Amino acid sequence: MTPFIRSMFVVARRDFLAIVATPTFLLFLLAPLFMVAMGLAGGMGASQLADSARGAGRIVVVAHPADIEALRASDQRLRAGMTREPAPLDIRIASPAIGDPVAIAREKGSDTYAVMSGPLTAPRIVEREKGSSAGRYLALLAGDVQRARAAGPMPSITPDFEALSSSGTSIAVQQSLGFGAVFIIFLLTLLLAGQTVSSLAEEKGNKVIEILAAAVPLESVFLGKLLGMLGVAVLFIAFWMIVAMGGGLIAATQVDPAAIAAAGKAGKATAALASMPATGWPFFLGIGFAYFILSFLLLGAVFLGVGAQAGSVREIQMLSLPITIFQVGMFSLSAAAASAPGSGLAHFAQIFPFSSPLAMAARAATDDAKAVHLLALGWQAIWVALVIFLSVRLFRSGVLSGGSGWKFWRRTKGAAAAAAAAEAASSQPR
Structure with a gap:
């Protein structure tokens, strides 16, 4: 081993031990735990905030008593085919006391995204934002009820779902x-x-x-x-x-192990x-x-x-x-x-x-x-x-250089002396 390589490894070992053989290195080693803990805390707070915000919203339908069951059935049918469900549906019975959809939309205590009232053939939809998804969903709901009534009772279907197995990765x-x-x-x-x-x-x-x-x-x-x-x-x-x-x-x-064997998918998951x-x-x-x-x-x-x-x-x-x-x-x-x-x-x-x-x-x-x-x-x-x-x-x-640092305005000694002489000459009285 040459002296250069030997001295290089000596410096490397010195720096390595100077960092590792200290109690503070343990804190540095465990730094990812603090980052993960902060990430989990932030994620939990964000999820709770999202859940609370999701639970606070609603869409309201003011309907005739004869339409309530049809609205519930259509709502369940439509939500089953959506990956992202709309806000919870609040169905109210139409009466003179609760007939104003604008007043319902402005009720405090909950965010009301849209309110539908009137007959289902020509509903009145009051929405917070024009063209919102909540308003479109209520229009879709009214149309689905009308189509279900026009088609009459239909036989239920029992689909057979088959997953496409693939050895590759998406x-x-x-x-x-x-x-x-x-x-x-x-x-x-x-x-x-x-x-x-x-x-x-x-x-x-x-x-x-x-x-x-x-x-x-x-x-x-x-x-x-x-x-x-x-x-x-x-x-x-x-x-x-x-x-x-x-x-x-x-x-x-x-x-x-019994549960894994019963599932019969351990080998496939590993592969x-x-x-x-x-x-x-x-x-x-x-x-x-x-x-x-x-x-x-x-x-x-x-x-x-x-x-x-x-x-x-x-x-x-x-x-x-x-x-x-x-x-x-x-x-x-x-x-x-x-x-x-x-x-x-x-x-x-x-x-x-x-x-x-x-x-x-x-x-x-x-x-x-x-x-x-x-x-x-x-x-x-x-x-x-x-x-x-x-x-x-x-x-x-x-x-x-002794660690004096960079100075872009640093001048050489000759330039500094010439500048000082010129300044002194200009200051002398003529």
């Missing part, structure tokens, strides 16, 4: 898997690669980076830091994969699960992990190279913000490509180096071609090497 499911891969790689990359900047800011503040630069080559310091954070990222992913596998095994032991991505689960997970590593190296190298130019934590935050916004743009581009596989936008996202890992991971879910991923890995590896080469130069200039 395109919508594969596109959803592609978007999930894009989102997970983006979230993990942004969450883990951003930690390189914070550790660099701390070491520049207490002059540790200058001591390392005096002891070993700066290139080995840069690559060691990048490898150390990559090790932290791999540990983070491995921990949650083990947790997920353990949770799956525990859930599997809680399922009654369907194995064929969900177009390339298969093993290849999909493996290539997704490879794309994550390349995306992490790309973004981590950029963060290290740009972060080395900052002289304070404030400057690091200001320099990191454009990179984060750029990465969010790459996520949006890759998400759009995942929803439109085979389009020109998808091809552009797969070729552009910073969105290529995300877009190609999405392609692995919708396209069964595997050889193209080897070409994509080589293309991305070239750009990783190029970005690391440029970032090392930025890292060297930032560390050797």
Whole structure:
């Protein structure tokens, strides 16, 4: 092992242990639990709000007593054929006291979307919004009652439903898997690669980076830091994969085998699960992990190279913000490509180096071609090497400058002296 590689691994091990062997790393490791908890809390609140809003609305029919049973039967028949049911139907008996549909629509305590009154042959429909679905449903309801009366009693039918079994997976499911891969790689990359900047800011503040630069080559310091954070990222992913596998095994032991055997669909469900991505689960997970590593190296190298130019934590935050916004743009581009596989936008996202890992991971879910991923890995590896080469130069200039930071208005000593002399000459009296 050459001294350069040995020093690189020493720096990587130092950074890895400095992050992992701390109590705060446990909080960082459990950060997804807090995100999931907040997501569940927000989802429960949103669902309760939606349920309460759904239960508060209604549509009202003011009908003659002889029409009530026909209206109920038609309402049940129409709702059975709708994927999204309208608001609950409130049927009231017509009387002089409750004959004004406008007054009913303005009643407090519940949102009334539409009110129908009068004879069913020529009903009067008062609706909150012109052309609303509630008003159209009431018109459809009145017409269905009239058609049922005109046709008379009809024999009931007993349809025999037969599900179309297919060994493949729908395109919508594969596109959803592609978007999930894009989102997970983006979230993990942004969450883990951003930690390189914070550790660099701390070491520049207490002059540790200058001591390392005096002891070993700066290139080995840069690559060691990048490898150390990559090790932290791999540990983070491995921990949650083990947790997920353990949770799956525990859930599997809680399922009654007799119930699964009685259903007779365990093998089919397993086969369907194995064929969900177009390339298969093993290849999909493996290539997704490879794309994550390349995306992490790309973004981590950029963060290290740009972060080395900052002289304070404030400057690091200001320099990191454009990179984060750029990465969010790459996520949006890759998400759009995942929803439109085979389009020109998808091809552009797969070729552009910073969105290529995300877009190609999405392609692995919708396209069964595997050889193209080897070409994509080589293309991305070239750009990783190029970005690391440029970032090392930025890292060297930032560390050797002493962390004074960038100033676009900085002038050389000669220019500053000439400007001072000119100012002094102009201020002397003639």
